[in-house]
Amino acid sequence: RPQKDPRGPNIIDETADFGTPEHDNRVHTELTQLPAIRSVFQTGPEIARLIGSDYFNGSVLPCDNETAPGQWMVYCSGRLLQAVMAVKLYPDSKTFVDQPMKVNQTGESIMEHFEKRFPKPIEQISKKEVAEFVDEFFDKEGNELDVCELPDWKPITEKLAQIKDDTYLAFAQRLHFIWIQLCRQMKPEVKEDPFRFSLIYVPYQFILPGGRFREFYYWDAYWIVKGLIASELYSTARMMILNFAHIIETYGFIPNGGRVYYLRRSQPPFFAPMVYEYYLATQDTQLVMDMIPVIEKEYIFWSQRRSVNITLETQEFNETVRMFQYHTEADTPRPESFREDVLSAEPFTTKSKKRAFFKDIGSAAESGWDFSSRWFKDHKNLTTIETTNIVPVDLNAFLCYNMNIMQFFYQLAGNPLKHMEWSSRLSNFRQDFTKVFYVPVRKGWYDYNLRTGSHNTDFFPSNAAPLFAQCYDPLNSQLAVDVYNQMENSGAFSMSGGIPTSMHKETNQQWDYPNGWSPLNHMIIEGLRKSLNPTLQQKAFVLAQKWLETNMQTFNVSNAMWEKYNVQEPQGKLATGGEYEVQAGFGWTNGAALDLIMTYSDRLEYKGPLLEGLVGTPPPRKSFSSSSSSSSSSTSESSSTITPSSTTGSSSKLLAIITVTIFYFLF
Numbered sequence: 001r002p003q004k005d006p007r008g009p010n011i012i013d014e015t016a017d018f019g020t021p022e023h024d025n026r027v028h029t030e031l032t033q034l035p036a037i038r039s040v041f042q043t044g045p046e047i048a049r050l051i052g053s054d055y056f057n058g059s060v061l062p063c064d065n066e067t068a069p070g071q072w073m074v075y076c077s078g079r080l081l082q083a084v085m086a087v088k089l090y091p092d093s094k095t096f097v098d099q100p101m102k103v104n105q106t107g108e109s110i111m112e113h114f115e116k117r118f119p120k121p122i123e124q125i126s127k128k129e130v131a132e133f134v135d136e137f138f139d140k141e142g143n144e145l146d147v148c149e150l151p152d153w154k155p156i157t158e159k160l161a162q163i164k165d166d167t168y169l170a171f172a173q174r175l176h177f178i179w180i181q182l183c184r185q186m187k188p189e190v191k192e193d194p195f196r197f198s199l200i201y202v203p204y205q206f207i208l209p210g211g212r213f214r215e216f217y218y219w220d221a222y223w224i225v226k227g228l229i230a231s232e233l234y235s236t237a238r239m240m241i242l243n244f245a246h247i248i249e250t251y252g253f254i255p256n257g258g259r260v261y262y263l264r265r266s267q268p269p270f271f272a273p274m275v276y277e278y279y280l281a282t283q284d285t286q287l288v289m290d291m292i293p294v295i296e297k298e299y300i301f302w303s304q305r306r307s308v309n310i311t312l313e314t315q316e317f318n319e320t321v322r323m324f325q326y327h328t329e330a331d332t333p334r335p336e337s338f339r340e341d342v343l344s345a346e347p348f349t350t351k352s353k354k355r356a357f358f359k360d361i362g363s364a365a366e367s368g369w370d371f372s373s374r375w376f377k378d379h380k381n382l383t384t385i386e387t388t389n390i391v392p393v394d395l396n397a398f399l400c401y402n403m404n405i406m407q408f409f410y411q412l413a414g415n416p417l418k419h420m421e422w423s424s425r426l427s428n429f430r431q432d433f434t435k436v437f438y439v440p441v442r443k444g445w446y447d448y449n450l451r452t453g454s455h456n457t458d459f460f461p462s463n464a465a466p467l468f469a470q471c472y473d474p475l476n477s478q479l480a481v482d483v484y485n486q487m488e489n490s491g492a493f494s495m496s497g498g499i500p501t502s503m504h505k506e507t508n509q510q511w512d513y514p515n516g517w518s519p520l521n522h523m524i525i526e527g528l529r530k531s532l533n534p535t536l537q538q539k540a541f542v543l544a545q546k547w548l549e550t551n552m553q554t555f556n557v558s559n560a561m562w563e564k565y566n567v568q569e570p571q572g573k574l575a576t577g578g579e580y581e582v583q584a585g586f587g588w589t590n591g592a593a594l595d596l597i598m599t600y601s602d603r604l605e606y607k608g609p610l611l612e613g614l615v616g617t618p619p620p621r622k623s624f625s626s627s628s629s630s631s632s633s634s635t636s637e638s639s640s641t642i643t644p645s646s647t648t649g650s651s652s653k654l655l656a657i658i659t660v661t662i663f664y665f666l667f
């Protein structure tokens with residue numbers, strides 16, 4: 001979020017409440033006229049009894065003695081967690097599991113105190129008692145993180161200077177400032193005394209999404225890295241990558257987010273694409289060499305722990321192929337949404353049905369789409385969730401992209417044997433991918449359901465993931481045209497604010513209509529842009545412009561970027577639905593927007609009414625060095641060949657920096 005006082009990277013107005021939950025709530029209330037805290041469930045002895053039931057014995061926990069030996073009894077299971085959730089200590093269930101234990105406390109000592117003080121059943125413990133206990137033994141959430149300085153941040157960059165349109169330039173500059181607000185580093189005690197924290201230690205500073213998300217998130221980081229590259233923050237992007245490498249070395253995979261309670265599930269696999277984007281921008285071959293074994297290690301996680309055999313029956317013979325699935329092993333309520341999960345599971349009367357439900361819930365969280373009609377049997381109700389029956393087209397397209405990147409990296413590394421190995425893996429997988437997901441009569445790729453043996457041919461942006469990941473032969477541009485037409489026929493491209501997540505209107509889930517998310521809008525735009533078809537490339541531009549206008553118009557009235565938007569509304573409105581309030585910040589929204597602005601910096605033109613919330617900060621236009629260079633994005637249009645971004649001369653850069661520095665100094 002931009003600073004109130006945009007004078008430079010290190011100036012933070014101490015009196016401003018930017019970045020605080022209070023500010024988020026206030027802005028949100030002003031915008032939506034909704035109460036700041038939406039309370040869906042009421043407390044009561046029956047609910048407390050339900051929350052206090054035994055969910056842990058014989059179950060697979062989200063973190064345990066092996067992965068989080070000092071923390072699991074507090075953050076991933078146990079009666080204290082249940083008591084906090086039963087009394088609804090905080091409006092957001094995630095708050096408690098983010099609170100560090102006080103100095104000199106351990107998980108064991110806290111649980112001993114708790115058992116001694118409260119030998120009674122959970123439903124008999126009052127909210128006041130729980131609140132006092134938590135205050136005595138825990139610090140405030142977020143206390144373990146400090147804001148940090150971005151070593152590579154400059155007020156103006158060459159890429160920014162190339163943006164032709166004044167309004168887009170002003171907007172991009174505001175986004176460029178937000179990185180400063182979202183930078184965090186861990187206090188030394190997280191490394192020295194890790195068992196007091198649910199936060200997972202990483203060695204370098206990083207950019208977080210914002211709001212309630214005060215830790216790294218795996219797939220968010222891909223769009224954050226894209227945005228950092230657009231902002232020329234290469235060393236910050238590198239630190240993000242090195243943090244993930246450290247995590248893979250430690251755990252063998254990247255968890256959903258940087259907290260111990262996420263240690264049983266991942267998120268869409270975007271580590272290799274991050275390294276690839278970084279390489280394109282910097283040509284840093286050494287980093288690629290260093291990351292090759294790390295990417296291989298992550299790939300083993302997906303192959304060994306997240307794959308499934310599918311038997312394809314043809315008239316002549318049966319063939320078994322191996323595809324990937326989102327499928328966590330954990331089968332207890334998610335600690336960060338414990339109360340919500342227990343209440344949603346209420347209709348299930350047996351332990352085994354509840355466990356299956358929790359596993360499908362966790363698996364949907366692994367997909368990043370938590371939650372969506374995409375995972376529901378009846379396309380309406382969360383209780384019909386069946387994520388583990390679904391073989392998702394996007395996950396498989398992303399792993400196809402991983403294989404492609406690996407064959408390219410091994411070529412770069414001068415290792416022909418490994419290059420051949422990954423090339424043939426890729427080519428076999430692409431063939432199997434087509435067999436499993438392509439539906440000829442519906443001219444597109446769709447999720448496959450193991451239970452029904454059929455495809456879900458409804459519109460979801462994930463159907464376009466193979467275009468983005470280029471898990472098809474780009475020479476077959478008719479295929480891309482067909483996919484575009486299918487999506488257009490669904491009406492998904494006719495919304496005034498961008499592309500919705502589905503056309504299912506009755507779920508009230510955050511990954512459904514009318515909500516539009518930046519990663520999905522960006523993915524479709526990029527998929528069309530990377531195609532070899534000029535008409536689709538033009539469509540990509542139109543969609544990009546629409547999405548950016550939604551972002552800009554909402555920024556204009558709220559002075560913030562948001563996690564997701566209601567794309568049904570012409571003026572850009574905040575999204576609702578799901579289990580928490582829409583969050584401000586926001587890492588991937590900024591990243592996707594900055595990347596799109598840089599990609600189309602030569603053609604974007606804002607023609608709408610004056611956006612008063614944006615004017616005031618743009619540096620004087622006349623001082624910028626002009627450049628006729630077109631796209632500064634990493635991936636060139638009309639070809640799957642990638643080219644590094646172009647740059648202007650260093651003297652003009654210096655002039656721009658001096659001019660803008662003077663501007664900030666004066667104003």
Ligand SMILES: OC[C@H]1O[C@H](O[C@H]2O[C@H](CO)[C@@H](O)[C@H](O)[C@H]2O)[C@H](O)[C@@H](O)[C@@H]1O
Binds near residue numbers: 209218
């Ligand atoms: O606390 C509920 C859920 O919140 C996260 O999900 C959402 O935010 C993430 C961060 O921006 C994003 O990656 C995800 O796609 C969103 O749905 C978290 O990732 C979930 O695991 C968590 O249960």
